[in-house]
Amino acid sequence: LVAQYIEASDAVTTPLVKSIVPAYSPKFWDDLSPRFFVTFWTLTMYDLQVPTQSYERELKRFKDQIQSAEENKDLAPNKKKKEKERCLSMMERLADEDSRQQEHNKRVLARLQKEKDQWFQSKVAKMEMTTQFLQHCLFPRCKFAASDALFCAKFVHLLHCLQTPNFSTLICYDRVDFWRYFIYDVFVY
Numbered sequence: 407l408v409a410q411y412i413e414a415s416d417a418v419t420t421p422l423v424k425s426i427v428p429a430y431s432p433k434f435w436d437d438l439s440p441r442f443f444v445t446f447w448t449l450t451m452y453d454l455q456v457p458t459q460s461y462e463r464e465l466k467r468f469k470d471q472i473q474s475a476e477e478n479k480d481l482a483p484n485k486k487k488k489e490k491e492r493c494l495s496m497m498e499r500l501a502d503e504d505s506r507q508q509e510h511n512k513r514v515l516a517r518l519q520k521e522k523d524q525w526f527q528s529k530v531a532k533m534e535m536t537t538q539f540l541q542h543c544l545f546p547r548c549k550f551a552a553s554d555a556l557f558c559a560k561f562v563h564l565l566h567c568l569q570t571p572n573f574s575t576l577i578c579y580d581r582v583d584f585w586r587y588f589i590y591d592v593f594v595y
Contacts, residue, residue, distance in 0.1 A: 411513040412520060419444050430542075437535040438542070442525035445518070446543045451557045452507065453514040454564060461504040468493040468500075519568060526572035536577045544582075
């Protein structure tokens, strides 16, 4: 199933990769691969992380509702039964959704693990590569919405955890920190 997902994903993204190449100069692609660029811009938080705590919190909420209904002496037996069935049905749907997202997440991570070696080809220009990544990926996406900013943080963390060749987490954080102070100094003072 993972191999099929990777194959299908490649079939879908390859035309995008080919179409994005003319949009930037050949020098740009020396630092970031077109495959990486498309991967970054097509993934979402759903692909990178399963909100396990949220699922657990909701399951607990439904369990508490079942408990409440059963302890409520004023509630008619048929209403108790309906409430319990409703909550159990919702719990089953949540568990199924969690399971499907866990499987999807595993497939995406396997794909990223397979692709990571081709993302950053330059071994010497890590500073320039990081600048291109920040300028054309991270900063623009962070400005869309709070969820995109969270995605960017998670994606950088994932690059680090995958031990992505030629990606320097330290340089990336240093450059982000530099820009944070630069923007703060220019626009706040």
